[in-house]
Structures are given as C-alpha cells and as structure tokens.
Amino acid sequence: MLRSLDIHDLLIIDRLELTFRPGLNVLTGETGAGKSILLDALGFVLGWRGRAELVRAGAEQGEVVAVFDLPAGHAGRAVLQEAGLPAGNELILRRVNSSDGRKTAWVNDRRASGEVLRALSDTLVELHGQQDDRGLLNPRGHRALLDDFAQVQGILAEVGAAWSAFGAARKRLAQAEGALAAVQAEEEFLRHAVAELDKLDPQPGEEGVLDSERRAMQAANRIREDILRAHQALGLDGAEGPMRDALRWLEGVADSAEGRLDAPIEALNRALIELGEAEQGTADTLEALDVDPAALERCEERLFAIRALARKHSVAPDELGVLAQDLRTRLEALDGGAAQIVDLRAAMEAARVTHLEACAQLSARRADAAAKLDAAMAGELAPLKMERALFSTQITPAEPGPEGADQVAFTVATNPGAPAGPLNKIASGGELSRFLLALKVCLTRGDTALTMIFDEIDRGVGGATADAVGRRLARLAEDAQVLVVTHSPQVAARGAHHWRVAKAVSAGMTTSSVTPLDPDDRVDEIARMLAGDTITDAARDAARALLDA
Incomplete structure (x- = not known):
C-alpha cells in the first residue's frame, strides 16, 4: 500500500505532502489543476519513463519520496533481495532530478538503478486508464492474466520444467547426431588408419631402440672393412708370409753365421707369435662384427615405416599407440552410435510426450478458468449498464513452449449479433472504460498487494453508468488500495478519502496544491x-x- 507521497519542486508543484489510506482514494479538480502531475511524480519515483523536464522553473532539483508498506511475503522483497538492498516492513523510494537532467535514486537509503525501481514498481502499483498501458489491452499479456486468475502457477512450473527437459533431450540428440555425422564422414579413413596401425603395431619406445640397433649395425659394417684389410695384411698373404720366408732363409744359413743370426731368429719367432695373436684377434673381431644384411634391412624397413606413419598423422613416433587407441574409440563410437541415437530419440520423444501431457492439463485448467472468468465478467457488466455486451476468453492452439500450447485473447461484442473482436478495436471510449474496470475487478479478487490507480477511467460515461462505475471502484477498494483521478461526481461520491487538486498563481508563479477534504x-x-x-x-x-x- 502507498502510505505517503512527498513532492518537492516538480513542474508546478512547490511542495506537497500527501498521506494515502486503504480503500478508495479520490482526487478531483479542474482540468489542468495538476492531477496528472501527481501521477507523473509517482511514475518518476517508480522509475517509469515519462516527461524529460520535470524540475520546477527556478529550482536546482526536483525530488519525490514515496513510502509503501511492504508486509512479509510481498513480491517486492524478492526484488530487494536480488538487488542486495535492505528490506523491512517499510519501503522508502527517493528519486532526484537535477536541473541538468541527471536522475539519482535511493531505495531504503541505498543507491539504486532505474531498473530496480521499475522492477519494484511491478510489485507495487498498477496504473489503468482508457489507454491501459499496464497490459489489459495487450493480447500478449492475456495468457498471463488468465493464468493468474486460474491460479495455475504449480502446473505452469511443471510445464516449464517439462519443456526444459525436452529441450535438453533434444540438444543431446542433436549433439550425438552431429558427432555421428562427423565420424561417418571419416569412416573410411578411420578404418584404413586403424588397420594400418594395427598391422604395424608400433610399441612405445620402439623407434628409439630400432634407431640404436640400426646405428650399431651401420657402424659395424663400416669398421669391419678396415679390420678385414688388417686381417688380410697380417695373414700368409700379408706380413706373415714374408716373415716366415725370412725365418726359413735365416735358419738355413744360421750354422754358417757362427751364432750371429741367433738373436734375429729368436726375434722373428717372437714376432710371428705376436703376429699370430694379432691375426687371431682380428679374426675373432670379424666374426663378432658379422652383420646379417637382411637383419639390417628389416630393422631399417620397420624404423622407416614407423617414422613415415608418424609423419602421416603428424604425431611423434612414440604417440602412435595413443593415436591408434583414439581412432579405435572413434570407430567404436561409430559402431555404437546408431544404437545411441535410437535411445536418445526415444528419450526425446518421451520428454516431448511428458511436456504435451502437462500442456494438456494446463489447457484444461485454462479452459475451466476461462469459463469462470466469462461468467464473472457477465456478472460485472450488467451493473455497469452493459448487460447486452458479451465478453469472451478465446483460447486457441499455439506452438508448444515453456508456457503451454495455448494462445489467449480477451474479446468483446458490444451488441447481440455483432462480431466479437479485441477490446481496443470494438469498444468505444466509455465502453472500454467499463470493460477494463469489470475485467480488473474480476482479475484482482483476492489480490491486495498492489495499489491500483485509475486515471479518468470513467471518462465518457455519466449518470447511472458513472454511478455504477463508482460503486464498482468502491467494491474493488474493499480489499485493496485504489486511487482514482476523476471528473465524475458519481465516482467521487463513492470515495472513502477525497483530495482536491487546485492551481493558483502568485507573484507570477503557478503552483499546484492538494487538499484533503x-x-x-x-x-x-x-x-x-x-x-x-x-x-x-x-x-x-x-x-x-x-x-x-
């Protein structure tokens, strides 16, 4: 409930302090006295977008302070909590407009943005007039209004959850189908690559071992040639043959040399022994270095095959085993992908059916509520002198979604036999006012959290009809706070609290005042x-x- 509204230096208002009460609050006054300015001021502190220039001429800034009651469980408390603002039983909104156009707002003495003000506004105030900028004339909001009337928040949450589950299942299926399609596109490559890797079967570290063996065999071949030449030089065809010839020749003439050849003969014998050892050592080494050319060829072929396969797949040779496992996994996904797709499609279909079943339950609840709303509207229109008018809540199929599978529109026919159509297209100004009032009475039953403001909703009606409008406003205010700006005496007479708005000129300055009566x-x-x-x-x-x- 709006408890008070303080306005300073705003348009033609110098200073106003208004205290509002529960029930029907009526504001009257001459045209141009400033009644709409009060609504502008309230809209300003609530963050509504309105006039650009609000500061009173000659003032440095304009200020509006609004105080609301905020009982436990009020929807505004959730807005405050989300914004990190303090919440209590009293909500104080303050907003300042500087002469240079800057706007600053506070909520319970904490700085706040215009977005926070507007979010709070949705939980605090509803403004209704013949243009009804709060949504009754907008078909896009009719479904939500019917849902509030039907009190289907529980099943609506189930529909939303079912829609989310269906969307998640659909996303999983799309991802699996995309992955399967990608794998299928490279199936031939995968099968060839896995077969090639399996056939070669490279082992971790094998490339290094083969390289070492190859280097060793290549080195053995290179030194064996020199050792073979050395062995040949040491043998009978080399040094050993001439030395044995020399020994034979010396021993043949040794007796005639009177002992002078004994030492050379002994030296040659020792040399032949050493030479034999050298020849045997080189022979043993040749045998040890005897490399099978076929073994070297096999080693090189496998080493080169491993390296070529690594280059082909742009990996290190030791990573070929990991690559093979990865490719096998992708092939397994391909082989099992079809079965997975079947399971995911079944899961998605089950989620879709669950959502549609929840939508069907919601549709049934809406249809029942629509019939009740139409009956309630018939009961409200008769006292408003519109007993021949027909209000109808039209429910038509819509694409299933998070809020069900229904499109809702409020239609009216003002005369018997006349075609039904949208509220704002069929009804005249006076009729539209009464339709909106009746609709608001029906939709607001049991909802006392909002302060409802009706801005000249009685325009275009008079006499008994205006009296009926006043009585319906009074009825609406029995369980809620209602503010009415009116030019109708019949409506003003139904008010529980009455203020008069007047305009005066003093020292060339026009000001507006509001007086409780x-x-x-x-x-x-x-x-x-x-x-x-x-x-x-x-x-x-x-x-x-x-x-x-």
Missing part, C-alpha cells in the same frame, strides 16, 4: 463538479444525495 468540503467539491463554478444550494443538496446514496 472534510465532509463539508466534500459536499462543496462534488457540488462544484455537478454545477460548475457557481455552487448553488440545489447543487449541494444533489451532492449530499450522491454521498448518502
């Missing part, structure tokens, strides 16, 4: 609304009659 002042104000500038006794009597009715 006592019972006598109310008589004079309603008499003015009936008779005009000259208030007669007859007008006062008529005013009293309206107040007592």
